[in-house]
Amino acid sequence: MNKKREKKSIKDVIKKTVLDSGLWDNNQRLTHGFILSPDVYLLKKNRQKELKEIALALYDCLAGLGEIAAMTANPKITSGRTWGMIKRVLRTGIPRFYRDIQVLYPDFLPYICKVDFVEGTDGQFWITEIDGYNKHGLGYSTLAARITKAIQPRAKTFPGVAKIISQAIKELKSKANKLVLLYANQERFYLPEFLILKEELDQQGINLLVVSEDKFKIKKHHHLFVDFPFLSNIKLRKSLVKLYQKGKINFLIPPKPFFSSKALLALLKNNIQDKKLETILKSQISSSSLKRIRKYIPETYLINKREKEDYWQKLSQSGQFLIKETFSSGSKGIIFSDEPHFNQVLEKACCSGYAFVLQKRIINASNKFSYFTENENLKQDKWFSRLTIHFAPKQIASMVITARKNKKVHGALDCLQIGTILE
Numbered sequence: 548m549n550k551k552r553e554k555k556s557i558k559d560v561i562k563k564t565v566l567d568s569g570l571w572d573n574n575q576r577l578t579h580g581f582i583l584s585p586d587v588y589l590l591k592k593n594r595q596k597e598l599k600e601i602a603l604a605l606y607d608c609l610a611g612l613g614e615i616a617a618m619t620a621n622p623k624i625t626s627g628r629t630w631g632m633i634k635r636v637l638r639t640g641i642p643r644f645y646r647d648i649q650v651l652y653p654d655f656l657p658y659i660c661k662v663d664f665v666e667g668t669d670g671q672f673w674i675t676e677i678d679g680y681n682k683h684g685l686g687y688s689t690l691a692a693r694i695t696k697a698i699q700p701r702a703k704t705f706p707g708v709a710k711i712i713s714q715a716i717k718e719l720k721s722k723a724n725k726l727v728l729l730y731a732n733q734e735r736f737y738l739p740e741f742l743i744l745k746e747e748l749d750q751q752g753i754n755l756l757v758v759s760e761d762k763f764k765i766k767k768h769h770h771l772f773v774d775f776p777f778l779s780n781i782k783l784r785k786s787l788v789k790l791y792q793k794g795k796i797n798f799l800i801p802p803k804p805f806f807s808s809k810a811l812l813a814l815l816k817n818n819i820q821d822k823k824l825e826t827i828l829k830s831q832i833s834s835s836s837l838k839r840i841r842k843y844i845p846e847t848y849l850i851n852k853r854e855k856e857d858y859w860q861k862l863s864q865s866g867q868f869l870i871k872e873t874f875s876s877g878s879k880g881i882i883f884s885d886e887p888h889f890n891q892v893l894e895k896a897c898c899s900g901y902a903f904v905l906q907k908r909i910i911n912a913s914n915k916f917s918y919f920t921e922n923e924n925l926k927q928d929k930w931f932s933r934l935t936i937h938f939a940p941k942q943i944a945s946m947v948i949t950a951r952k953n954k955k956v957h958g959a960l961d962c963l964q965i966g967t968i969l970e
Contacts, residue, residue: 640874686740
């Protein structure tokens with residue numbers, strides 16, 4: 548009886564934390580729901596050390612890629628086949644309006660960079676996506692941290708994205724600690740999680756204005772923005788570009804959409820051992836950082852027209868591969884080799900230039916997690932999981948485990964959202 552009461556009280560604490568966040572207000576549980584779990588993920592000390600080393604290598608790679616992107620604006624030094632490939636990779640999937648501004652200010656790097664990992668059956672962490680141009684997930688990360696605190700209030704944890712953002716604002720000396728989160732019309736779905744971030748930043752003394760592109764009016768005190776989303780409001784877009792070019796506004800996540808392209812994994816990995824590409828990469832990225840990051844990137848290839856379709860067919864059949872669109876979010880654009888339309892998508896990819904990559908599939912280790920059923924019973928089962936880590940330049944902001952029974956692991960009504968504690 549005592550155990551039953553304890554289980555119920557834990558569930559009530561977790562549920563209250565979610566309800567207090569406002570995420571499920573106005574029947575939003577139907578669209579933003581997930582399965583509640585009383586578990587936390589314990590990150591051991593050796594893993595913490597490993598991730599800190601990845602953070603340093605990651606930002607060295609981002610800095611180098613930023614310099615390489617800036618170099619592409621000068622045709623005198625970037626001629627030839629390999630540079631042509633790099634230029635196309637950095638533009639594919641990115642609206643034309645953003646292609647020129649993304650090569651400005653090469654030393655501007657994201658203060659928050661989201662990276663997705665999976666843990667293989669070999670126990671190794673593998674990078675499946677580097678997403679350096681995305682504010683989505685900041686609110687969910689904050690909520691997962693709150694749930695973790697409610698479950699284990701004395702446990703050691705990462706500082707959290709709000710604290711890292713607060714530190715960044717102080718470094719940038721933003722006037723009156725004001726920050727703007729401007730969201731595009733197609734991002735309305737994420738508004739509930741943006742509001743969670745707003746509430747958390749309020750507690751850090753940061754005034755976050757969350758506003759849609761249709762309602763936003765630029766004012767003199769709007770100096771710092773979270774990011775520069777893909778806006779449909781042309782007038783606003785042009786105004787922000789001019790201000791950015793003049794150095795009048797800044798972004799925590801600068802307008803460099805190419806930092807979210809899955810093609811960057813193929814460039815960094817360089818599985819085809821392109822000597823010219825290797826020279827270019829090592830001219831801007833230290834060999835040690837490149838070596839470290841490559842250790843965590845699965846075999847990844849840019850699907851292109853240089854090779855015939857037969858080549859890609861044979862390569863994909865040589866092992867378990869999946870196809871990914873270079874510019875897509877969540878599980879969209881991910882096709883596993885055992886799906887019936889894999890060959891059809893591969894054929895399309897071969898004709899599309901650099902819009903897709905072929906990546907070795909990492910067999911995801913299953914973890915046992917407990918969860919509450921609809922009848923409020925506590926059960927345990929095996930789940931596939933994805934580790935989403937928000938990196939800052941010299942530290943880790945947060946880490947959240949998303950778990951599903953489906954091999955396509957992403958945020959969904961049937962997923963778990965589990966926070967992390969540190970050993």
